[in-house]
Amino acid sequence: MSHSSASTGLPANVVVLERGWLSSNNVLFVGKEETAIVDTGYATHADQTVALVESVLGRLPLDRILNTHLHSDHCGGNAALQARYPSARTDIPPGEAAFVQSWDQQGLSFLATGQTCPRFGFTGLLQPGTEQLLGDRPWQVHAAPGHDPHSVILFDAEARTLISADALWENGFGIAFPELAGEPSFEDVGATLDLIAGLAPRRVIPGHGSVFDGVDKALSVAYRRLDGLQRDPVKHARHAIKVLMKFKLLEVQSISVADWDAWLQGTAYLNSIRARFFNDVIVRRRPSLRDVQAMGSI
Secondary structure (H helix, E strand, O other), rough: OOEEOOHHOOOOOOOEEEEEOOOOOEEEOOOOOEEEEEEEOHHHHHHHHHHHEEEEEEEEOOOOOEEEOOHHHHHOOOHHHHHHHHOEEEEEEEHHHHHHHHOOOOOOOOHOOOOOOOOOOOEEOOOOEEEEEEOOEEEEEOOOOOOOOEEEEEEEEOOOOOEEOOOOOOOEEOOOOHOOOOOOOOHHHHHHHHHHHHHOOEEEEEOOOOEEEEEEHHHHHHHHHHHHHHHHHHHHHHHHHHHHHHHHHHHHOOHHHHHHHHHHHHHHHHHHHHHHHHOOOOOOOOOHHHHHHHHHOO
């Protein structure tokens, strides 16, 4: 984990907490009137997230929590931060607000990915087409579907700085999860990349990895990757299997074979991938550990 601020060309009141596997990066804003955090990491790192926020804010309260999207690695620290800072307002993208209100984990992505997220509430919505004042500067909210149909990205037009979440990384972008469930989203990924290209940011704060300023190069890499996945969707499916399995193993550290097989059988995205792409590998039965390893190595 590392801190990034003005040394990377970011505004002085922006602090990026670069996290490792499991947790998304956290972006802290320390304004004259208000403090805020964008994205809060995974549940198993929630205590560390709270400690990191405290180390930056000191005696200042945390006034706002914002989520670019509601995957567990981006909102898993919401509940812990709400407990630590009970007056903090929480803003989420509008697409899944009803699921959060009723805490419908089937409607949200947590059960489908086999991951966890403690229940949290929200007080406002990040509506695309609006601006949010963060760190005393206006940040545009843009819809960014593809990786997640309800995701947003945030753009400071004056500083030309983009909080890209999982829409653009230095070496690619996040899994197009709707594709795994049979809902076409590669075109949405491309449209979001086009949006980012049109915004022409000088630097990007990605959801994972270091802040970077080689945006044209990153976009070129992303477009090439997207083209490859569109031509070979099975490659995307294999990659998704590996990512979901690696995430779970890093979360639990150790697990019995029986519990592992139960997780594999109960994880909806794995079952969707199997049904759509690997029925010739597994027929008339649920996947075992060996089965899913075979799918990941095809």
